[in-house]
Amino acid sequence: MAVYSIKDLETLSGVKAHTIRIWEQRYALINPGRTHSNIRYYEDCELKFLLNIALLNKNGFKISKLAGMKRCDIAEKVAAISEVNFENDTQSDAMTIAMIEMDECKFDRVFAANIQQIGFERTMLEVIYPFLGKLSVLWLTGSLRPVQETYMSNLVRQKIIAAIDREPPVSNRDAASFMLYLPEGDNQELTMLFLQYLLKSRRQRVIYLGQQVQISDLSDAYRIHKPTYIFTMLNEDPLRTTLQKYIDDLVENFSCSQILLTGYQVMSPLLRRPEKVHILSGLQDTIAFIDALRVK
Numbered sequence: 295m296a297v298y299s300i301k302d303l304e305t306l307s308g309v310k311a312h313t314i315r316i317w318e319q320r321y322a323l324i325n326p327g328r329t330h331s332n333i334r335y336y337e338d339c340e341l342k343f344l345l346n347i348a349l350l351n352k353n354g355f356k357i358s359k360l361a362g363m364k365r366c367d368i369a370e371k372v373a374a375i376s377e378v379n380f381e382n383d384t385q386s387d388a389m390t391i392a393m394i395e396m397d398e399c400k401f402d403r404v405f406a407a408n409i410q411q412i413g414f415e416r417t418m419l420e421v422i423y424p425f426l427g428k429l430s431v432l433w434l435t436g437s438l439r440p441v442q443e444t445y446m447s448n449l450v451r452q453k454i455i456a457a458i459d460r461e462p463p464v465s466n467r468d469a470a471s472f473m474l475y476l477p478e479g480d481n482q483e484l485t486m487l488f489l490q491y492l493l494k495s496r497r498q499r500v501i502y503l504g505q506q507v508q509i510s511d512l513s514d515a516y517r518i519h520k521p522t523y524i525f526t527m528l529n530e531d532p533l534r535t536t537l538q539k540y541i542d543d544l545v546e547n548f549s550c551s552q553i554l555l556t557g558y559q560v561m562s563p564l565l566r567r568p569e570k571v572h573i574l575s576g577l578q579d580t581i582a583f584i585d586a587l588r589v590k
Contacts, residue, residue, distance in 0.1 A: 461494035
């Protein structure tokens, strides 16, 4: 059984702690437990209910009305609203509820409704990535359990892989080829998978090598494919070497390819950038780079 503080509830729901206390006292919406020292604590069921209440309140429902509704009716209202209201806050709240409850059906319903409305790419950029950013904040504040983050990340991963599979392989030899990989110690797989989708959907050739790829393994694949671009993310220091030496080794070993780099580590102004290295500041910059290739 998980236990949350009122600060956790504030972080997860976006409702100020002061307001939560008023809702407790005036409307008896949620019922906290008390420690021996009289400090409030909340269990899963209270957190889930508060998230539902918060979402409906943001969508115009008065607290006085919600206080008189059954919990099952409130849950039905939430499900209905999340399928017709595509404002970012509403979708993020709906995703948060699915995460807290670890409910795949709720996640799938919200995801599918957004795809139908704005398509897969915009759903990822406008709904999923902002939500994943929220997860990072929740992780830092201790309001999120690791299993919940892992659960949601795996659901998103499944959706991206399914979208990739729906894109046919590109046989056009005139198209640019991208070799994607993550080095040892870097685990940002969702972004690399999404990049694979973006490239395939734009009819570019992709060789995706996956995670924990060593330079020696990259060299073996390079000799076979001779890609136009080698793309990786560097959010962690490379294992067994310095960042500058790692970049210099890429340039030296893969001289026929352009090196595309993104990630926190490569944003340092102190980093020397060889001519064949292009630094992409984030996902939007990467998409702009790819789209510019289509225009040429």
